[in-house]
Amino acid sequence: MLESLKKMFAGNEGDIPVNTGNKPDISREKSAELYERAKKYFPGGVNSPVRAFKSVYGTPLFIQKGDGCYVWDADGNQFIDFCGSWGPLILGHNHQKVREKVIEVMHSGMSFGAPTALENELAELIIKNNRFVEKIRFTSSGTEAVMSAIRLARGYTGRDKVIKFEGCYHGHSDSLLVKAGSGLVTFGETSSAGVPKSFAEETIVVPLNDIQAVYQAFEQFNGQVAAVIIEGIPANNGLLMQDEAYLRLLEMTCRENGTLLIFDEVITGFRLGFEGAAAHYGIKPDIVTYGKIIGGGLPVGMYGASAEIMGHISPDGGVYQAGTLSGNPVAMAAGIAQLTELLRPGFYKELNAKAAEFAESIQRFATARNYKLKVFYVGSIFWMAFTDKEKIQTAADIDHASMEKFKMMHRELLNRGIYFGPSGYEVGFVSAAHTKIELEKTKRAIFESLDVVFRNK
Ligand SMILES: *Cc1c(COP(=O)(O)O)cnc(C)c1O
Numbered sequence: 001m002l003e004s005l006k007k008m009f010a011g012n013e014g015d016i017p018v019n020t021g022n023k024p025d026i027s028r029e030k031s032a033e034l035y036e037r038a039k040k041y042f043p044g045g046v047n048s049p050v051r052a053f054k055s056v057y058g059t060p061l062f063i064q065k066g067d068g069c070y071v072w073d074a075d076g077n078q079f080i081d082f083c084g085s086w087g088p089l090i091l092g093h094n095h096q097k098v099r100e101k102v103i104e105v106m107h108s109g110m111s112f113g114a115p116t117a118l119e120n121e122l123a124e125l126i127i128k129n130n131r132f133v134e135k136i137r138f139t140s141s142g143t144e145a146v147m148s149a150i151r152l153a154r155g156y157t158g159r160d161k162v163i164k165f166e167g168c169y170h171g172h173s174d175s176l177l178v179k180a181g182s183g184l185v186t187f188g189e190t191s192s193a194g195v196p197k198s199f200a201e202e203t204i205v206v207p208l209n210d211i212q213a214v215y216q217a218f219e220q221f222n223g224q225v226a227a228v229i230i231e232g233i234p235a236n237n238g239l240l241m242q243d244e245a246y247l248r249l250l251e252m253t254c255r256e257n258g259t260l261l262i263f264d265e266v267i268t269g270f271r272l273g274f275e276g277a278a279a280h281y282g283i284k285p286d287i288v289t290y291g292k293i294i295g296g297g298l299p300v301g302m303y304g305a306s307a308e309i310m311g312h313i314s315p316d317g318g319v320y321q322a323g324t325l326s327g328n329p330v331a332m333a334a335g336i337a338q339l340t341e342l343l344r345p346g347f348y349k350e351l352n353a354k355a356a357e358f359a360e361s362i363q364r365f366a367t368a369r370n371y372k373l374k375v376f377y378v379g380s381i382f383w384m385a386f387t388d389k390e391k392i393q394t395a396a397d398i399d400h401a402s403m404e405k406f407k408m409m410h411r412e413l414l415n416r417g418i419y420f421g422p423s424g425y426e427v428g429f430v431s432a433a434h435t436k437i438e439l440e441k442t443k444r445a446i447f448e449s450l451d452v453v454f455r456n457k
Helices: 002-007 029-041 096-106 117-128 142-157 211-220 244-256 276-281 329-342 347-368 400-414 436-454
Strands: 063-067 070-073 078-081 135-139 161-166 203-207 225-231 260-264 287-290 301-305 374-378 381-385
Touching: 078 436, 096 329, 117 135, 117 301, 117 329, 135 142, 142 161, 142 225, 142 260, 142 287, 142 301, 203 211, 211 225, 211 244, 225 244, 244 260, 244 276, 260 276, 276 287, 329 347, 347 374, 347 381, 347 436, 381 400, 400 436
Parallel strands: 161 203, 161 225, 225 260, 260 287
Antiparallel strands: 063 070, 070 078, 135 301, 287 301, 374 381
């Protein structure tokens, strides 16, 4: 989301390149009509910027329906979907168990602003199966969860500064819409208009996978750092796998400095397994944030920590945080139904094996043809990078010019009935609903698309 934040505003309207592929473009008449109307109502015609298709060919597709691993757009085109609503839909679209639970709960009303048993039920599912959180608080989005986690860390430690990493996305709250300035350790510079410089200066931005930069930041801001926040596996700006040793040193440095380690697992939580990236690496964060999957497709976020740390949240403690729709019963119902499915023995093993086979066979194809492409993957998250680097671990490692290749591939894939998120900086997701049949079809479409992309290499 980070690079796309910048790039998506560049705009490609009016710049519709001729179709150089070997498939006709899909019809987008109805979508284009809806987009024209939407532009009257919403900035850029959308309610979240990446949806505007600014980094890929053509106007955005308006989705009418989803079922299993398929979506259909307003023009009736059918696609195998690898966006999965940007991560929440690990069971695929319109899963029967989730749908039925939501409908059952909706018969009793949709919101009360008072506690319901459903909140307990989802909390128990999470806490009983997760060693990293003893107490939690539900919010309505990932952004809110992270914003609140930062406030909690500040309230708990009595310190103000936060260290974040260039290339990690943590939602759109003020203190996290911050990017690196020049130099190894810098005060953040705002990455959005409207964020006061003084707020950004409470956030220190360092490169990923560089422990020296972290040491330097702690030296420079000795005794002032409330929290270090990192995506356990950074997956919002490509897929930037960190070295385990690095994460371990990061954890140790936090402990030594009385700084809280926040793992933002909004995208990796319940995706890699029930305990996310923290368990994947065996790191124990002090505060964890989740979102996306825990809402089963409805708006839910959450943050959690030890009972002792969470004791600082109001009304028990002095850190204020609230929400009119927090713990909304319908959203809880979706979460309960989805997480219950994920707890089935072997669920992740099966899903992850399927995704690995998918990613590896694309890699084999590209390698055999000498195409400059690396398929990075972990669990059921994958990212296709047009590069010949063996590893991409920092934001600076990403070749921005290569995104032209993604743009071409995206168009070819749409023309072959495959829907990827409309930006080369975004990862893709394999869901439990993708069967061998769809994955084989997708591979074939990807192979053909890569042949088009690299035809003039
Ligand atoms: C998606 C995401 C967020 C923001 O969540 P929203 O629900 O979009 O507000 C924050 N952090 C990470 C790691 C994410 O992937």
